[in-house]
Amino acid sequence: MAELAGLEDAKARAVNERHGDDHGVNLGKLRALAKRLGTRQELAYGLWETQDTAARLLALLICRPKAFTRDELDAMVREGRPPKVHDWLVNYVVKKSPHADELRLAWMEDPDPVVAGAGWALTTERVAKKPEGLDLAGLLDVIEAEMKDAPARLQWAMNHCLARIGIDHAEHRARAIGIGERLEVLKDYPTSPGCTSPFAPAWIAEMVRREAG
Known part of the structure; x- marks a missing residue:
């Protein structure tokens, strides 16, 4: 100390x-x-x-x-x-x-938005690296219904999950982009030159472009 x-x-x-x-x-x-x-x-x-x-x-x-x-x-x-x-x-x-996946499921339902944000962060990890068994369409349903009015840190975690679904799963990309465009979460977030915007439609487009190039 x-x-x-x-x-x-x-x-x-x-x-x-x-x-x-x-x-x-x-x-x-x-x-x-x-x-x-x-x-x-x-x-x-x-x-x-x-x-x-x-x-x-x-x-x-x-x-x-x-x-x-x-x-x-x-x-x-x-x-x-x-x-x-x-x-x-x-x-x-x-x-x-x-215990990560057990905690992920418990935390996503927690009334504390910071704890729930941890659950969403663990879910984003699964979306990117181990999506087997996840209901991606169901996650998009929850994001569409709840992200706009979520507290800031929970909203950030849900937005990250939305972006990763769009980036990593082409079959859900159009819907993920559409949700981002309708909700406009983080659309005006200040982004330094050369950095990718956290606005999900822009984030998805940039990462897909990089992976294709």
Whole structure:
């Protein structure tokens, strides 16, 4: 914790806080510290229990994802509210867990929009890498009915799922683009030059173009 405190940087904190993350540690330096420590599951538990955001990010880098029980992961996703903690928890830990699909199904139905967003993120992973058994048309039905009025982080996760269905599954592409065009979610999202817009129709078109080229 003392070493993490020594990495605190006021400028980094200002940037992070604009994105909802309450820490001031440069992520490159955090990753370097994690590399030096190696995998340390007990230390990861201790760091997570501090409730400090930088410590929790470090914990997610040095833990063993398969060592957590289903209930531990469920509690962690409810506690890890800062966006970067939530993102790393889902992508670096839950996706590698044997409990991932069970949690995916439970979380998608959760009334907490941040937890539901984690369920949608896991579903997007399935859409892209292991779509067997998924009801893609049914997912599009839910997105069409609920995405427009969903809270921001849940809306972002549902939009990502919509885009991946359109990108990876040609038979659903026209419908995915049509849903995006009608709902106009993230249509005016500011996008830096050279970056792909998160507006689903533009995102789908660009990724399909790249894959074809």
